[in-house]
Amino acid sequence: MCGFAGVFNLSFSVAAPEIAGVASRVSFRGPDSCGIRLYDHHLRESDRGNNAVFFNRLAIIDLDARSDQPFSDDRYVLLFNGEIYNYRELRQTLQAMGCTFHTQSDTEVLFRALQRWGADALSRLNGMFAFCWIDKVDKRFLLARDRMGIKPLYYRQRGGAFAFGSELDSVLRLSGDAGEIDPHAVGMYLWMQFIPTPYTIIKGAYKLPPGHYITGDWPQLEQGQELQSRAFWDAYDQVPGQGNLGPEDAEPILVDTLSRQLVADVPLGLFLSSGVDSSLLAALVNKHFSGSKAFNFFTVAFGEATSSDESRDAADLISGFGNPGLVSHTLTIDSSSIGARLEHLYDYFDEPFGDPASLLNWVISIKAREFVTVALSGDGADEMFWGYDRYAQWKNPTLHLTQQLAVSARLGGLLKPLLPGGYRKTKAILELEPDPLRRHFALFLSPALGHLLQQPVWDKPIWALQGIEKIERREDLVAWLDIKTYLADAMLHKVDRASMAASLEVRVPYLDNKVVDYALALPWRERSNSSFAHKAVLKQLLQRLAPHYRIDRPKKGFSFPLDSWLRFQWRDQVLDLVNRPTLEALGLDNNLYTDIVRRYYAGDKKNYIAVWYLFNLALWYRKYNNFTCLRPS
Numbered sequence: 150m151c152g153f154a155g156v157f158n159l160s161f162s163v164a165a166p167e168i169a170g171v172a173s174r175v176s177f178r179g180p181d182s183c184g185i186r187l188y189d190h191h192l193r194e195s196d197r198g199n200n201a202v203f204f205n206r207l208a209i210i211d212l213d214a215r216s217d218q219p220f221s222d223d224r225y226v227l228l229f230n231g232e233i234y235n236y237r238e239l240r241q242t243l244q245a246m247g248c249t250f251h252t253q254s255d256t257e258v259l260f261r262a263l264q265r266w267g268a269d270a271l272s273r274l275n276g277m278f279a280f281c282w283i284d285k286v287d288k289r290f291l292l293a294r295d296r297m298g299i300k301p302l303y304y305r306q307r308g309g310a311f312a313f314g315s316e317l318d319s320v321l322r323l324s325g326d327a328g329e330i331d332p333h334a335v336g337m338y339l340w341m342q343f344i345p346t347p348y349t350i351i352k353g354a355y356k357l358p359p360g361h362y363i364t365g366d367w368p369q370l371e372q373g374q375e376l377q378s379r380a381f382w383d384a385y386d387q388v389p390g391q392g393n394l395g396p397e398d399a400e401p402i403l404v405d406t407l408s409r410q411l412v413a414d415v416p417l418g419l420f421l422s423s424g425v426d427s428s429l430l431a432a433l434v435n436k437h438f439s440g441s442k443a444f445n446f447f448t449v450a451f452g453e454a455t456s457s458d459e460s461r462d463a464a465d466l467i468s469g470f471g472n473p474g475l476v477s478h479t480l481t482i483d484s485s486s487i488g489a490r491l492e493h494l495y496d497y498f499d500e501p502f503g504d505p506a507s508l509l510n511w512v513i514s515i516k517a518r519e520f521v522t523v524a525l526s527g528d529g530a531d532e533m534f535w536g537y538d539r540y541a542q543w544k545n546p547t548l549h550l551t552q553q554l555a556v557s558a559r560l561g562g563l564l565k566p567l568l569p570g571g572y573r574k575t576k577a578i579l580e581l582e583p584d585p586l587r588r589h590f591a592l593f594l595s596p597a598l599g600h601l602l603q604q605p606v607w608d609k610p611i612w613a614l615q616g617i618e619k620i621e622r623r624e625d626l627v628a629w630l631d632i633k634t635y636l637a638d639a640m641l642h643k644v645d646r647a648s649m650a651a652s653l654e655v656r657v658p659y660l661d662n663k664v665v666d667y668a669l670a671l672p673w674r675e676r677s678n679s680s681f682a683h684k685a686v687l688k689q690l691l692q693r694l695a696p697h698y699r700i701d702r703p704k705k706g707f708s709f710p711l712d713s714w715l716r717f718q719w720r721d722q723v724l725d726l727v728n729r730p731t732l733e734a735l736g737l738d739n740n741l742y743t744d745i746v747r748r749y750y751a752g753d754k755k756n757y758i759a760v761w762y763l764f765n766l767a768l769w770y771r772k773y774n775n776f777t778c779l780r781p782s
Contacts, residue, residue: 151178151179151204151205151206151207151218151229151230151231151315152175152178152179152204152205152230152314152315152316152319152649153202153203153204153205153218153228153229153230153281153314153315154171154172154175154202154203154312154313154314154315154316154319154320154323155200155201155202155203155228155281155312155313155314155323156200156201156202156310156311156312156313156323156324157199157200157290157310157311157312157367157370158199158200158309158310158311158312158370159190159199159308159309159310159370159371160199160308160309160310161199161325162197162198162199163187163197163198163199163201163779164187164196164197165185165187165196165197167779168185168187168201168203168323168779169183169185169203170779171203171319171322171323171779172185172203172205172319174318174319174322175205175315175316175318175319176205177497177649177650177651177652178205178207178230178315178316178649178652179204179205179206179207179652180205180207180652181206181207181208181212182205182206182208182214182217183203183204183205183206184203184204184206184217184218184219185201185202185203185204186201186202186203186219186221186226187200187201188200188201188285192283192285192288192367193285201323202219202226202228202281202283204217204218204219204228206218207522207652207654208414208415209232209413209414209415209522209523209654210232210236210253210254210255210256210412210413210414211252211253211254211256211414212414212415213252215251215252216252216253216254216256216257218256220256220257220260224284224285224286225260225263225264225282225283225284225285226281226282226283226285227256227259227260227263227280227281227282227283228280228281229256229259229260229278229279229280230278230279230280230300230315231276231277231278231279231280231295231299231300232255232276232277232278232410232654232656233255233258233259233274233275233276233278234275234276234406234409234410234412234661235273235274235275235276235409236254236255236258236259236276239258239262239273239274240258240261243258243261243262243265246265248261248264248265255276259274259278259280262274263282263291267291268291268293268362268364268381271293271362271381271382272381272382274295275409275661275662275663276295276662277295277297277299277300277656277657277660278293278294278295278299278300279292279293279294279295279300279301279302279315279357280292280293281313287366288366288367288368289364289365289366289367290364290365290366291362291363291364292304292313292357292362292363293357293361293362293363293381294357294358294359294360294361294362295359295360296359296360296382296384296662296665297359297360297529297632297636297637297641297657297660297665298346298358298359298360298636298637298638298641299641299645299657299660300315300645301315301316301356301642301645302314302315302356302357303315303316303317303319303320303349303354303355303356303357304320304354304355304357304363305320305321305324305328305351305353305354305355306353306375306376307324307325307353308373309370309371309373310324310325310370311365311370311376312324316499317349317350317351317354317499317500318499318776320354321351321354321776321778322777322778322779323779324778325778325779326778327351327773327776327778328351328352328353328354329351329352329353330350330351330352330734330735330736330773331348331349331350331351331352332735332736333348333604333609334348334349334350334351335350335501335735335736335737335766336601336604337606337609337611338350338500338501338503338762338766339598339601339759339762339763339766340590340593340594340598340601340604340606341590341593341594341606341634341638341639342502342503342504342593342639342762343500343502343503343504343635343638343639343642344500344501344638345606345609345611345612345613345634345638346358346359346611346612346613346633346637346638347378347611347612348609348611349500350500350501350769356638357378358378358380358612358633359633359637360380360381360382360383360384361378361379361380361381362378362379362381363376363377363378363379364376364379383616384629384632384633384669385616385617385619385620385629386616386619387666387669387670388670389623389625389669389670389671389672389673391670392667392670394667394670394671395671395675396675396685396686396689396690398667399667399686399687399689399690400433400690400694402663402664402667403429403430403433403658403664403690404433404437405663406658406661406663406664407430407433407434407437407438407525407658408438409661410525410656410658410661411438411525413522413523415521415522415523416445416520416521416522416523417444417445417521417522417523417524417525418444418445418446418447418517418520418521418523418524418525419431419434419444419445419446419447419524419525419526420446420447420448420513420517420524420525420526420527420655421446421447421448421463421466421467421477422448422449422459422463422527423459423462423463423466423702424459424527425530425536425684425687425688425691425700426527426528426530426531426536426659426684426687427526427527428463428466428691428695428698429527429530429687429690429691429694429695430525430527430658431446431466431467431475431695432466432470432691432694432695432698433694434475435470435472435475435694435695436694439472439474439475440474442474443474443475443476444474444475444476445476445478445517445520445521446463446467446475446476446477446478447478447479447480447513447516447517447520447524448460448463448464448477448478448479448480448513449479449480449482449509449512449513450479450480450481450482451481451482451483451709451710452481452482452483460479462699462702463477464477464479465697466695466697466698469695469697469698470695478516478517478520480512480513480516482509482512482709484709484710484713484714484718484719485718486512487508487509487512487709487714488714488718488719488722490508490511490512491508491719491722491768492722494507494508494511494765494768495768495769495771495772496650496772497511497646497647497649497650498646498769499646500769501762501765501766501768501769501770502639502642502643502646502765502769503758503761503762503765504639504643505709505711505761506643507643507646507647508647508709509709510643510644510647510648511647511650511651514647514648514650514651514653514655515650515651517651517653518651518652518653521653522652522653522654523653523654523655523656524648524653524654524655524656525655525656525657525658526644526655526656526657527657527659528636528640528641528644528657528659528660529636529640529641529657529659529660530659530684530687531631531683531684532628532631532632532635532636532640533628533659533660533664533665533668533669534668534671534676534683534684534685534686534687535625535628535676535677535683535684536683536684537631537683538683539592540625540627540628540683541682542580542588542592543585543588543589543592543626543627544585544624544627545558546558546561546580546581546582546583546588547561547580548560548561548564548565548577548580548581549576549580550564558581558583561577561580561581562581564577565577565578565581571599572596572597572599572755573596574599575596575599575602576596578591578599578602579591579592579594579596579599580592585626585627586607586617586621586626586630587605587607589626589627589630589631589634590605590606590607590634593606593635595758595759595762596755597745597755597756597758597759598745598759598762600741611634612633613630613633613634624673625673625676641657644657671686688700711757711761712754712757715757715760715761715764716749716750716757719764720750722764723746723760723763723764724746724750726764726767726768726771727742727743727746727760727763727764727767728743728767729743731767731770731771732763734770734774735766735770742763745759745760745763746760746763
């Protein structure tokens with residue numbers, strides 16, 4: 150897990166100290182070493198050049214300096230963030246073809262694979278990755294991102310310059326200016342709590358979609374030809390029910406996955422909640438991988454009573470195994486410990502982001518980093534195995550009149566004209582939207598922001614809607630949509646930024662190629678059946694491996710008492726930052742949005758999510774307003 154960035158341009162040259170300044174701002178992504186290379190317009194190394202790259206390394210496999218990056222020879226250069234889990238198998242294949250190796254790293258395996266197969270290597274890779282591959286002789290380059298989008302990759306093309314990197318901030322700094330805020334992206338953020346791929350908060354800067362790559366050359370840059378990305382894998386092309394695997398295959402597939410993802414030359418542990426996903430990983434570790442060496446588990450607890458606390462249930466799971474080699478670590482937090490981090494959140498998150506769990510991910514990553522350099526996480530299982538309760542709502546429209554009272558779409562439609570205006574009317578519109586595709590997006594929207602319905606997300610050319618005709622008739626439509634929206638742009642975005650802020654690598658076994666292929670091929674009845682409406686395969690396996698686990702326990706989100714802390718402990722910060730100058734600079738109606746904040750602090754609790762989104766937008770804007778870019782001497 151590392152970070153890199155670079156710029157290929159025709160208009161200005163830079164020196165190593167200038168690039169080092171940009172690299173130092175993201176050193177948290179790779180504190181173990183920093184490699185900088187500059188090239189002239191002939192792509193020859195020089196002390197100053199039009200082309201520059203840097204790489205910050207967090208050493209995980211083959212800790213020797215021989216595996217530092219940029220990894221290069223006389224012709225090729227590789228910048229690679231992530232892990233290739235099947236690197237040992239690929240190494241054997243390449244050795245049989247005559248390749249020789251000088252390190253034990255997966256970096257060199259990727260280097261040789263690209264040298265041998267070029268872009269065709271992408272379909273052979275099982276891992277999480279973002280990389281840039283440069284051919285100095287042919288003056289060509291290739292950028293690629295893993296199938297699920299576990300690792301980030303941004304780019305920006307302006308005239309004859311092409312900047313790219315693991316962080317949007319680095320891309321903007323290397324391309325010379327902070328750019329202009331995209332008001333459409335601001336609206337999409339307020340709607341969805343994240344900015345959907347391929348967009349970013351800055352006009353003309355983009356996320357490379359998961360499973361995509363870009364190829365280009367310097368002549369194209371000289372001509373100002375806009376480069377286009379292409380897919381090497383697409384979740385929408387996978388067909389459910391095609392295959393011979395069933396529920397009995399879940400354990401061997403997950404064990405095989407863990408055997409690859411537990412490979413590291415540094416200490417390794419697991420994030421543990423009370424949920425099925427991480428509990429199943431813990432049970433598999435207990436049965437198949439716990440030996441004489443201790444295995445560490447990390448859980449969050451709260452200093453005040455809250456239903457979000459999962460620490461006791463997690464501790465009971467571990468103690469129930471009776472295995473002294475399983476060691477639990479609990480981090481107790483309160484509003485002050487989280488609030489101290491909140492002030493610095495956007496030193497590490499480069500776009501506005503509305504999931505409050507990002508703060509919890511960050512503090513638990515800091516705790517884990519005291520003991521390990523790599524942690525496993527249960528993220529991705531909900532999307533792969535039909536895990537969210539809200540999927541039932543997305544499949545069947547239901548109007549929730551109160552938390553305890555819900556009515557069918559038919560009765561809800563009759564009641565809708567009788568509901569008072571404002572929040573309740575907007576809530577009914579969202580919950581009763583008859584089109585399942587639109588309902589998927591509608592239910593992301595806070596009813597307090599109902600005016601955004603005039604700018605629907607489904608009217609934007611976002612990546613998730615490309616090829617949507619392939620899946621629009623599937624009964625599990627919304628889980629497939631989640632793969633290209635919530636999973637890629639919220640869940641994995643959060644995990645990467647929060648863990649990297651602590652210089653911790655997080656791996657997600659449920660998004661291993663083999664697990665994804667297995668999950669997406671499962672027939673519907675194997676993911677949701679009469680015994681278990683959600684994650685049937687995983688729950689059946691967990692029952693066998695951990696009979697002491699309460700399989701009927703209600704699902705809990707990874708969250709903290711947001712409404713309470715926002716209303717009281719963080720009130721002054723919100724009112725100080727969400728103000729007229731900030732809102733107007735973001736292209737928002739000051740009267741409309743300050744009224745939302747005013748009504749919240751006057752006691753209107755239903756506005757708290759909207760206020761939280763606005764607060765995060767203002768926190769990000771404060772950083773943007775003080776942004777500094779590369780200034781070549």
